[in-house]
Amino acid sequence: xxxxxxxxxxxxxxxxxxxxxxxxxxxxxxxxxxxxxxxxxxxxxxxxxxxxxxxxxxxxxxxxxxxxxxxxxxxxxxxxxxxxxxxxxxxxxxxxxxxxxxxxxxxxxxxxxxxxxxxxxxxxxxxxxxxxxxxxxxxxxxxxxxxxxxxxxxxxxxxxxxxxxxxxxxxxxxxxxxxxxxxxxxxxxxxxxxxxxxxxxxxxxxxxxxxxxxxxxxxxxxxxxxxxxxxxx
Ligand code: CA
Numbered sequence: 443x444x445x446x447x448x449x450x451x452x453x454x455x456x457x458x459x460x461x462x463x464x465x466x467x468x469x470x471x472x473x474x475x476x477x478x479x480x481x482x483x484x485x486x487x488x489x490x491x492x493x494x495x496x497x498x499x500x501x502x503x504x505x506x507x508x509x510x511x512x513x514x515x516x517x518x519x520x521x522x523x524x525x526x527x528x529x530x531x532x533x534x535x536x537x538x539x540x541x542x543x544x545x546x547x548x549x550x551x552x553x554x555x556x557x558x559x560x561x562x563x564x565x566x567x568x569x570x571x572x573x574x575x576x577x578x579x580x581x582x583x584x585x586x587x588x589x590x591x592x593x594x595x596x597x598x599x600x601x602x603x604x605x606x607x608x609x610x611x612x613x614x615x616x617x618x619x620x621x622x623x624x625x626x627x628x629x630x631x632x633x634x635x636x637x638x639x640x641x642x643x644x645x646x647x648x649x650x651x652x653x654x655x656x657x658x659x660x661x662x663x664x665x666x667x668x669x670x671x672x673x674x675x
Contacts, residue, residue: 443488443558444468448478448504449520450496458491461547475499482508483609487515489557491550494521494532502535509536512569512578512605516557518550569604572664574643574651576604585648595620596639603652603662612659636660 445462449455450473459469470485472478474497482490482504490508494501505517519537532540538560539553569576573586581597583590592600602619603611616632636652644650650666 444485445470445554446478446481446485446487446490446515447471448473448475448490448496448501449493450474451493458547458550462551465551473497475501475504478504479507480609482513482515483511483606489516489518489554491518491520491554492537494519501537502531505532505535505537510570511607511609516560518553518557520545569601569607571604571607571662572651573648574604574662574664576601583643585643585645590642592639592642595635596642599635599639600643600662603660607662610655610659610661615659 443466445467447455447459447462447469449458449471452473455471455473459471462469470481470487472481476498478490478492478496479499481487492501492504496504499507501519501521505519508515508517516538517536518539518541519532520541520543521532522543538557541550541553567577567579569578575584577583578601581594581601583592583597583600590600598620599616602616606615613632616636620635621631640650640652643652649664651662651664653661653663653666655661
C-alpha cells in the first residue's frame with residue numbers, strides 16, 4: 443500500500459513515516475499543499491494522510507482540488523483543531539475520515555486500515571476543465587456546449603488528461619493508461635493520437651488546451667500558454 447503523508451511538522455512526519463514503513467506501507471512525505479496536489483495527481487496512492495494547516499495551500503483546499511480533478515483516493519485529515527466546523531468543512535471538501543491531534547499512532551493505523559478496507563469511493567462522474575466537460579458515465583465530451591466526435595481511444599486519452607488536469611502527464615503514463623500492456627511505448631502512437639484529439643478538441647475558434655513539454659509530456663489546462671510553434675503533436 444502506497445501512502446502520501448502531507449505534514450509540515452518534519453519531526454512528526456518522520457516519526458509517522460517510520461512507524462508506517464515498519465508496517466510495510468510505502469510512504470511519500472510532502473510538506474506543503476502545492477506539492478500534495480502535484481503528488482496526488484501524478485501517483486496512484488492507496489490513501490492520503492493530510493494535515494489541515496499547511497503552507498501554500500491548506501488541507502481543505504488540497505482535498506477540494508484533488509476531488510475536483512476526479513482523484514478518488516481515500517483521505518484521512520489530521521488537525522490540531524477540535525472545532526466541529528473544521529470537521530464539517532473537511533467532509534464537505536471530500537475527506538473520508540478525520541483524526542484530531544494529538545493522536546496515538548495505533549489510532550492512525552486503525553483509521554487508515556478502515557479506509558483501505560472500504561470499497562473505492564466513487565470517482566467523480568463529470569470532470570470539468572475550463573469550457574470542457576468530460577462525462578465519464580456516457581464517455582462523452584463537450585467543448586463550450588458542442589459534442590466532440592471522439593473515437594473510443596481519443597476519449598480515453600482525453601479522460602486521462604482531464605483526470606490529471608493541470609498536471610504534467612508523461613508519455614509513459616498515457617501509453618500505460620490508454621493502451622494495454624502490449625502497447626509498444628517506442629511507437630509514435632501517442633503523438634498520432636494526441637494530434638487527432640487536438641484537431642477535435644481545439645477547433646478553429648477555440649483556445650488551445652493541451653500544452654506539450656518536449657520530452658516530458660502533456661498538460662491539459664483551460665487555456666494553454668505555449669504557442670503552436672514548438673508543439674510536436
Ligand atoms: Ca501543520
